[in-house]
Amino acid sequence: MRPQNIKTILFCCLLLGTVHTSCRKLLEIPDPTNTISPGQVFNTDKQANSAMAGVYTRMIHGDQAVFITDAASKLFSAGLVTITGGTSADELYSTNSGVADYYYLLTNKITVTNTTVPETIWSSAYQTIYGTNAIVEGIAASTATSFSDSARSVLTGEAKFVRAFTYFYLVNYFGDVPLVLTIDFNQTINMSRTPQQRVYEQIVADLKEAQAALPENYINGNNSRIRPNKFAATALLARVYLYLNDYTNATIAASGVINNTALYGMEPLLNDVFSPASREAIWQLQPTNNHNELRNAVPEGYLLLPAELHTGTPTFALTNTLVHAFEKGDLRFRDWVDSTVNTDLPGQTNVFYFPFKYQTGRSNSELGGTQTAYYMMMRLAEMYLIRAEAAANGGPGGTSGAIADLNIVRKRAGLQKLPETLTPNEVKTAVAKERQKELFAEWGHRWLDLKRTGKAGTVLSAITNKQPWAGDYQLLYPIPVSEITRNHFLTQNPMY
Known part of the structure; x- marks a missing residue:
């Protein structure tokens, strides 16, 4: 949470929106200027769209185009969560044992000084949060009559959705984190850590506001799924409710996405799932295809x-x-x-x-x-797995409903149906296995699943590379020492 980020974020949001050539064409973003005041940024619908597009560009490519080939290892939102969650769990390992950052995650031997990964996740996530807060506050402060009410509502909804998405990963990686809802340096400089439950309450509140404000279609992305809509907010709510063990609301939210068959459907071919035209996609980020090294790769x-x-x-x-x-x-x-x-x-x-x-x-x-x-942020298969897990834990549908949802995912994978005779505990085991296989190497799902279901210590401590097990305390990453040094009101996670 660096002060200089607060001072420059409004300028960065607009300028970053112009890094991505195709994004500028899609949204008709005006040419950047060297100096822009907040009032100018939010003076018209087009300029405000430019600022929001800048947030997405920053999420997938970072601050400078020259460094975008490192984005997956430098940005929580471009691959870092996949890599760190995968190595902390039982999915991935670094083939170069000399890379200390990931070696200590793989072996469960993290200290506050032997890896830079926690600081990288923390800083990139809070940069995104500052960007979304700048959008929310800038829109609220704008009195421009040329800035339409509809655009104000939608863009505020988008910003709050992205803020909720980002905080979801922060609380799952670090536990209690500062709940920053402003770019006012005077309010953020000495913030302490906010209890995780309170952060989740804000996540739910932001997502409900986004649900109400966002369109049901993808018109803001010219029908590409690169801008979140109402159902993206609903999908993230389904995930959050599952993590909060609110199985009824998790089922309702997941069903709200699944039942929209006009917009969403499981892609029959696995190789089509991550394509720009995927009907399974709920939200994606669009990378550039014009960088000399990254070229057209995610x-x-x-x-x-x-x-x-x-x-x-x-x-x-x-x-x-x-x-x-x-x-x-x-x-x-x-x-x-x-x-x-x-x-x-x-x-x-x-x-x-x-x-x-x-x-x-x-x-x-x-x-x-x-x-x-395109880079897949959320997709439909997860909704079936959420609904199945909720049903297996006493939510609507019961074990038969859970089995039916699991079989939809298994059918696409070419596997036989699970029998109706499975016991409730067998269904819970089947849910965990399907999540492991369907969502592997995506957004650290496996690591987060093991943690939230209380199985991480047992499963991970049995892995050869992680022995002797240093302790379950490493299921939360340490708060970056650099942040504690700057802000003495921040406290470290226990045992670090």
Whole structure:
């Protein structure tokens, strides 16, 4: 939470909106100027849209276009949550043991000084929050008659949705965090940590406001799903309610998305799920296709796919635990996992499996090429899994409803239906297994699932790389020391 971010965020929001050429074309963003006052930024619908587009650009590419190839390892919203959640859990491992940041996550040996990962997540998340707060406050302060009421409402809803999305990851990574709802430095400089329950209350409040304000369609993104709509807010509410063990409301929210069959549907082919035209997509971020190195790859795909697709060494590989979790004939293993055979030394061959959900990376990307995938933020399969878990835990639908939803996900994966004779405990186990296979290497789902269901200590402490188990306290990351140094009202998580 750096003070200089507060001073410059309104300017950054507008300028960042122009980094992405296709985004500027889509939203008809006006050319940037060197100096812009808050009143000018929110003077018209077009200018306000530019500021909001800047927030999305920052989420997927960061501050400077020259660094966007590092976005997946530098931004919580471009791949860092996937990588850190995957290595802290039992999904991913860094193939380079010399990379200390991820080695300590993999081995459950984090200290306040041996990895920069917590600070990177924290700073990139709070930069996004400052951006959304700037939008909310700037719109509220604008008296321009040329700025329409409808645009004010929608853009405020978008900003609050993104703020809620970001806080969801902060509380799940750090526990209690400062609940910053303003860009006023005088109010934020000495903020202490807000109880997690209070942060969740704000998340729910923001999402309900977004639900009411956002359109039901994707008209703001010219029918691309790159701007959240009412159902994106509903989908995130479903997830939040599940995490809060509010199974009735989780079911209602998930069903609200699932039942909108005019807009959403499970893609029959797994290779179409992450495409820009995916009907399964609830919200995506659109990367550039004009950067000299990233070209038309999603940042996460650029990082996770090896430079030589089938002979190189991937930066992060799938663990044997995950590889062996797939049932025989599971199409998700066929289509969403690839492998590389790497010969480091004569007579020594290493086989690495890596995520292949994003199928364009360093080896096959093309400058200006067609974008075969957008970055998936939320998708429909999760809604079926949320509803199944809620039903398995006593929510509407019961065990039979849970089995029916699981079988929809399994059918697309080419697997046999689960029998109706499963016991409630067997259904809960089946839900966990389907989430592990369907949502692997996406947004740290596996790690968060293990933590919220109370199984992390048991499952993770049995993994060879994590022994001896340092303690369950590492299921929360440490508060960055640099933040505590700047703000003595912040306290450290226990045992760090």
